[in-house]
Amino acid sequence: MNWLRAGVLGANDGIVSTAGLVVGVAGATTSRSALLAAGVAGLLAGSLSMAAGEYVSVSSQxxxxxxxxxxxxxxxxxxxxxxxxxxxxxxxxxxxxxxxxxxxxxxxxxxxxxxxxxxxxxxxxxxxLANPWHAAGASFLAFTLGALLPLLAILLPPPGLRVPVTVVAVLLALALCGTVSAALGGAPRGRAVLRNVAGGALAMAVTYAVGRWIGT
Incomplete structure (x- = not known):
């Protein structure tokens, strides 16, 4: 059960961080190549960082x-x-x-x-005893799977629909993550979903505003 909850949280991190990144870039440019480069770079940086952090933490334990x-x-x-x-x-x-x-x-x-x-x-x-390589691999995979959703959502639609489609897809995914996380932890579902969705929405709003400001 603990590994499942950790996987959900890792995927949640991948969704939020990558969504904030690509929505911010989308606020500054409509270039698909720029969005792809930023999204892939964010995905790799985030997943590798998560894996390295988990490896160090579990190794110390x-x-x-x-x-x-x-x-x-x-x-x-x-x-x-x-x-x-x-x-x-x-x-x-x-x-x-x-x-x-x-x-x-x-x-x-x-x-x-x-x-x-x-x-x-x-x-x-x-x-x-916990295996640090297993923990690192699980974190890398969970973050990557989560990050793929906003990356695909920003790349596949036409330019005018990229941000709306990404926002809707991300908020739905975050609501699902919040529901699963609450169920696994025995916490109230509504509060967990609201907290998750609000945090993701705020992250995308801030980065989009910054992107628009820089882009103009």
Whole structure:
């Protein structure tokens, strides 16, 4: 579910940033080649930036989790009794009686002490550490797919309809993204859609005004 929500947010970013860019350029010129160049440049810059940022973020998180696991492994090797007592306290804090918590801690320790401490103490799944390459690729793809909509919407219609078609297509797409995002997060749909659509409309209005001003 988290990866789906991240994909929706990445596509949303691609829609808004690319729409603002191409609508701004459309306010300054009717040249299809200029729109294509600006749109493709914005798409690539945005998707690569998103991918790089996600890679760095997830890599830092993964390094931190690996360091925590290594420290826990060392503590288990140096003082297993203290770690067993700690695991017992963690289980007791979750509602188990002292005797049951001790028995459960002993069984978990015999089965896989590091995994038990990683889950209960650190909140880490040792076999489920995030892959930075997967995260970067997902961000790149989500942003690219989102950016393609305003790019195609500004290029395909005749000059007089480019901006209106793009605005309508973008606002509909943002309403859909807001609906999906609200559903995934359990938030009120109306507020999420309004916030999403209003932000996209404002971005396009500002960049179009700047484009018109520069173009004239």
């Amino acid at each position: 993964r390094d931190s989790e690996r360091a925590a696991l290594e420290a826990e492994r060392q503590e288990l090797a140096e003082d297993p009794e203290a770690e067993l007592d700690e695991l017992t306290r963690l289980l007791a804090a979750r509602g188990l009686s002292e005797d049951v918590a001790r028995e459960a801690a002993e069984q978990l320790t015999e089965r896989d002490a590091l995994r038990a401490h990683a889950r209960l103490e650190l909140g880490i799944e040792p076999d489920g």
